Amino acid sequence: MKLKKFRLLILFLILFGLDKIILIPSVRNLLTSENIGNPYIETFNNSSATYLEDIKYKDKKKVWAFGTSRSFIFYQYSTADYNRHSEFISEKQKQGLNDYKFFGFAAPGSNPLIYYTRFNQLMDQKYKPDIVFLEVSAFSFNKNNRYYNITLLEGMPLEFAIQHFNELPSDFAKDYFFSRLFSLSRYKISSKAISANVFGTKDKNAEMLKSFMPSGGMTADPFANIFDTESNRKEFPYAPDSFNDFYLKPSNDTDTYLKTVMIVDVLKNEFYGNFTFNENNLIFLENIINRCKENKIPVVLWIPKVHKNLTDFYVTAPFYPSWKSKIQTLADKTSSTFVDLNEAGKIRCDYFQDAAHLSGRCLPEMNSVLLNILK
Numbered sequence: 001m002k003l004k005k006f007r008l009l010i011l012f013l014i015l016f017g018l019d020k021i022i023l024i025p026s027v028r029n030l031l032t033s034e035n036i037g038n039p040y041i042e043t044f045n046n047s048s049a050t051y052l053e054d055i056k057y058k059d060k061k062k063v064w065a066f067g068t069s070r071s072f073i074f075y076q077y078s079t080a081d082y083n084r085h086s087e088f089i090s091e092k093q094k095q096g097l098n099d100y101k102f103f104g105f106a107a108p109g110s111n112p113l114i115y116y117t118r119f120n121q122l123m124d125q126k127y128k129p130d131i132v133f134l135e136v137s138a139f140s141f142n143k144n145n146r147y148y149n150i151t152l153l154e155g156m157p158l159e160f161a162i163q164h165f166n167e168l169p170s171d172f173a174k175d176y177f178f179s180r181l182f183s184l185s186r187y188k189i190s191s192k193a194i195s196a197n198v199f200g201t202k203d204k205n206a207e208m209l210k211s212f213m214p215s216g217g218m219t220a221d222p223f224a225n226i227f228d229t230e231s232n233r234k235e236f237p238y239a240p241d242s243f244n245d246f247y248l249k250p251s252n253d254t255d256t257y258l259k260t261v262m263i264v265d266v267l268k269n270e271f272y273g274n275f276t277f278n279e280n281n282l283i284f285l286e287n288i289i290n291r292c293k294e295n296k297i298p299v300v301l302w303i304p305k306v307h308k309n310l311t312d313f314y315v316t317a318p319f320y321p322s323w324k325s326k327i328q329t330l331a332d333k334t335s336s337t338f339v340d341l342n343e344a345g346k347i348r349c350d351y352f353q354d355a356a357h358l359s360g361r362c363l364p365e366m367n368s369v370l371l372n373i374l375k
Contacts, residue, residue, distance in 0.1 A: 070356065073359075083364045306357075
C-alpha cells in the first residue's frame with residue numbers, strides 16, 4: 001500500500017533519471033542515432049574569430065559565406081592561388097577576385113538557424129563583413145530531414161537564445177526551452193541505433209551519412225571547432241590533386257553508383273522525404289538580411305549547382321517550385337541578390353565531388369558569378 005502511494009513519484013524519478021543519464025555521451029551514442037554526423041551536440045559555442053582581424057587582409061573586402069556541406073569549398077579553395085590556376089574564368093575575373101577574402105562558415109546539415117546564430121555571434125563580437133553569402137538548399141528547409149531536430153535543438157547556445165529571445169519565432173522558442181528542461185525531447189531513443197550498436201546491424205543510410213562530407217573538405221576532426229577551421233586562418237597553396245572530383249560522370253561503375261545513384265537515394269529518403277516546409281528558417285534568413293541592411297552589407301542568396309541526377313529529382317519533386325518561389329519572394333522583399341547556379345548558362349564548370357557537391361575547382365567561377373564580376 002505504501003508503495004502504491006509513491007508509484008507516481010517513483011515513475012517520475014525513473015524518467016527524470018533516464019532523462020539526465022541520456023546526457024552522458026556514451027549512453028547517448030548507444031541509445032540514440034543523434035550522434036551520426038551531428039556537429040552540434042553541446043559544442044556550438046561562441047568561439048573567438050580573431051582570424052577575421054588578420055592584417056594581411058586589411059585592404060581586401062571580406063565575404064562571409066554561410067552554408068551546408070555544399071559550402072565546404074569556401075574553406076579550402078577560396079584562395080588567390082586557386083583563382084590564378086582556374087581554367088574557367090578570365091584574367092579580368094581573376095584580378096577582380098583578388099580584391100576579396102572569403103571566410104567559410106559551413107557544416108553538414110546546417111540551415112538558416114545555424115547561419116543566424118553564427119552571424120550574430122560574430123556581429124556581436126564587433127566583426128563586420130563587406131558581403132554575406134547565404135546558401136539556400138531545399139533540404140535544409142524540410143522539417144523532416146535527417147538534421148532538423150539536431151539543428152533545432154543543438155544549433156543555438158542557451159545564452160544566445162536568451163540574449164536574442166525577442167527575435168525568435170514563438171513556436172521555435174517554445175520547443176527550444178522545453179528541450180532544455182527535458183533531454184529526451186531532443187535525444188530520441190532509437191531501436192535502429194540500439195540494434196546497430198548492440199548487434200552490429202548496419203543501416204545503409206546511416207553508413208552513407210558518415211562519409212557524406214566531401215573528401216578533403218575539412219580536417220580529420222571536422223567538428224572540433226565549429227566554423228573555425230585552419231583554412232579560415234591560413235591560405236593553402238594550389239594543389240591540382242586536391243579536388244578528388246569527376247567530370248560529368250565518374251570513371252567506373254562502382255563510383256557512379258556510390259557518388260551519383262546511391263547518394264541521391266539517401267538524399268531523397270533522409271533529407272527530402274515527406275517534405276514539410278519550415279517557415280521559421282525564412283524568418284531566420286530575413287533577420288540576417290535585415291541586420292545586414294542596417295549595416296549596409298549586401299547579401300547574396302544562392303542555390304548551389306548539383307549533378308544532373310539530383311536536378312532531375314528537383315524537376316519531379318512537387319515541393320521544389322514552391323520552395324524556390326518562397327526564396328525568390330524573400331529576395332524581392334529584402335532587395336537581395338538571388339542566384340540559382342543550376343540555371344542554364346550560369347557556370348560552365350561541370351566537375352563534382354558527388355551528386356550533391358560541386359567540385360572545388362569550380363569555386364573561382366562560382367564566386368565570380370555570385371559577386372557579378374563581369375568577364
